[in-house]
Amino acid sequence: QVQLVESGGGLVQAGGSLRLSCAASGRTFSTYTMAWFRQAPGKEREFVAAVSSSGGYTYYSDSVKGRFTISRDNNKNTGYLQMNSLKPEDTAVYYCAASRLSPYRSSPDGYDYWGQGTQVTVSS
Numbered sequence: 001q002v003q004l005v006e007s008g009g010g011l012v013q014a015g016g017s018l019r020l021s022c023a024a025s026g027r028t029f030s031t032y033t034m035a036w037f038r039q040a041p042g043k044e045r046e047f048v049a050a051v052s053s054s055g056g057y058t059y060y061s062d063s064v065k066g067r068f069t070i071s072r073d074n075n076k077n078t079g080y081l082q083m084n085s086l087k088p089e090d091t092a093v094y095y096c097a098a099s100r101l102s103p104y105r106s107s108p109d110g111y112d113y114w115g116q117g118t119q120v121t122v123s124s
Helices: none
Strands: 003-007 010-013 018-025 033-039 046-051 058-060 068-073 078-083 092-099 118-123
Touching (some): 003 092, 018 092, 033 068, 046 068
Parallel strands (some): 010 118
Antiparallel strands (some): 003 018, 033 046, 033 092, 046 058
């Protein structure tokens, strides 16, 4: 069992940066693929980025590639999403998720555990 808690969301101007954190409980966090998804009002939940269990492989959606960086620290049971050059279209609730599957999956169906989400709002 893994419990995930996101933090770090907030309101930021376009062009600014935020760093999201995902704190995980459970001794097996290091064996899970970890990902970030986001969901804007009226839209489906979409894949943002994923990182392999070891942290050695990362994957990004085209919409965030070059602006966002996903990482993890298995010693701290924590994952991160560094978001730079934020745009108004990045506004959404951001969720972290953990999956037993490897390599990553871009569909939410591939994930076993989810956090409660953290709001990110980017003003123009």
